[in-house]
Amino acid sequence: DTAVSQTPKYLVTQMGNDKSIKCEQNLGHDTMYWYKQDSKKFLKIMFSYNNKELIINETVPNRFSPKSPDKAHLNLHINSLELGDSAVYFCASSASRNGGYTFGSGTRLTVV
Amino acid sequence: RKEVEQDPGPFNVPEGATVAFNCTYSNSASQSFFWYRQDCRKEPKLLMSVYSSGNEDGRFTAQLNRASQYISLLIRDSKLSDSATYLCVVNNWEYGNKLVFGAGTILRVKS
Numbered sequence: 001d002t003a004v005s006q007t008p009k010y011l012v013t014q015m016g017n018d019k020s021i022k023c024e025q026n027l028g029h030d031t032m033y034w035y036k037q038d039s040k041k042f043l044k045i046m047f048s049y050n051n052k053e054l055i056i057n058e059t060v061p062n063r064f065s066p067k068s069p070d071k072a073h074l075n076l077h078i079n080s081l082e083l084g085d086s087a088v089y090f091c092a093s094s095a096s097r098n099g100g101y102t103f104g105s106g107t108r109l110t111v112v
Numbered sequence: 113r114k115e116v117e118q119d120p121g122p123f124n125v126p127e128g129a130t131v132a133f134n135c136t137y138s139n140s141a142s143q144s145f146f147w148y149r150q151d152c153r154k155e156p157k158l159l160m161s162v163y164s165s166g167n168e169d170g171r172f173t174a175q176l177n178r179a180s181q182y183i184s185l186l187i188r189d190s191k192l193s194d195s196a197t198y199l200c201v202v203n204n205w206e207y208g209n210k211l212v213f214g215a216g217t218i219l220r221v222k223s
Contacts, residue, residue, distance in 0.1 A: 015203035031209055041197070043156065043213040056210055090155055094209055100146050100201075101211060 003027050006091050006104035013081055014112055020077045021107045022092030030094075031055075032074040034066060037088045039060065046107055081111045115139055116214035119201050124220045129190045130172050133217045135183045135200030142212075144203035145176055149196045150216065154201055159185075189223045 004025045012020055025032060033056075034046040046054040048056035062077045074091060088108050091100035118135045125131050137145075145162035152166040160167065162174040162183055173186040183200055 037184050040215070042215050044197070046211055047214075048210065073147070075131075099144075099209070100148075100158040100161065101156075 003104050004093055004104040005090055006089075006107050009105065010108050010110075012110045012112065015081055015083060018077070018079045019081060019109070020075055021089055021091075021109075022081050023076075023104055025072055025091075025102070025104075026094040027095070027102060027105045029094055029102070030071055030096075031079075032068065032071070033092045033094075034074065034076050035090045035103075037090060039087070043090070044046060047074075047076075047109060058096045072085070081109075083111050085109060113138055114215070116200055116202055118198075118214035120215060120217060122220050124222060125190055126171050127190055127192060127221055127223050130186065130188045131190055131219060131223075132187075133198055133200075133219075135148045135184045135185075135214055137144075137181050137200075137202045137212075139202065139204055140181060141201070141204055141206060142181075142202040143205050145183055146201040146203070146211070147174055148173075148199040148201055148213070150199055153216050156213075159198070164215075168174035187219075192220075193219050193223060195219055195221045 006023045031050045033048045037043045045065040052068045065077045068074045088106045090106045091104040094101045133165045147159040148156040149159045150156040162176045166175045171188045175184045197216040
């Protein structure tokens with residue numbers, strides 16, 4: 001049973017399109033995150049939600065909009081995709097304020 | 113300056129070797145510390161938490177020096193399966209459990 005699952009695993013799309021990535025966790029965790037890993041392999045936080053409330057919003061273009069319908073789901077919608085958005089996007093969840101995260105397997109987004 | 117700095121490597125070691133990775137962090141308010149492991153094209157996975165008293169998990173030993181803002185990971189008797197990228201991670205609770213990742217150190221264990 002996958003703990004944190006993301007869909008799709010791969011996404012190839014053209015510049016200017018709008019796309020969504022979905023994430024679900026069945027661990028009962030309160031907090032969920034989106035991280036971006038760029039071509040240099042650097043992992044950087046984008047957003048964090050705790051019980052459906054946005055608590056971290058890093059400097060991310062407003063073309064990126066997270067949505068958390070409930071504490072088990074966190075989706076990421078991206079408008080007007082650009083070449084620089086190509087990266088691996090990881091969803092993660094954590095149980096507590098000081099706990100480590102459990103990551104999903106990632107969504108590899110390629111914008112052409 | 114990056115908040116978490118690591119030597120990117122790669123560290124190329126023979127099987128059975130002992131290898132050590134170091135990491136420094138800049139935010140003295142950091143309160144939790146971890147080592148994660150990331151295999152090629154996979155997600156990061158928690159290897160171990162790091163405590164001030166030092167802690168060991170099998171062949172892996174982690175140390176934290178809060179005064180120097182320095183974290184280390186020692187791997188003894190390296191196995192081929194230890195080949196991966198090791199990510200040093202700190203947590204700043206004041207930002208709502210935000211994990212800040214170093215860029216990672218690449219380890220290649222060769223037979």
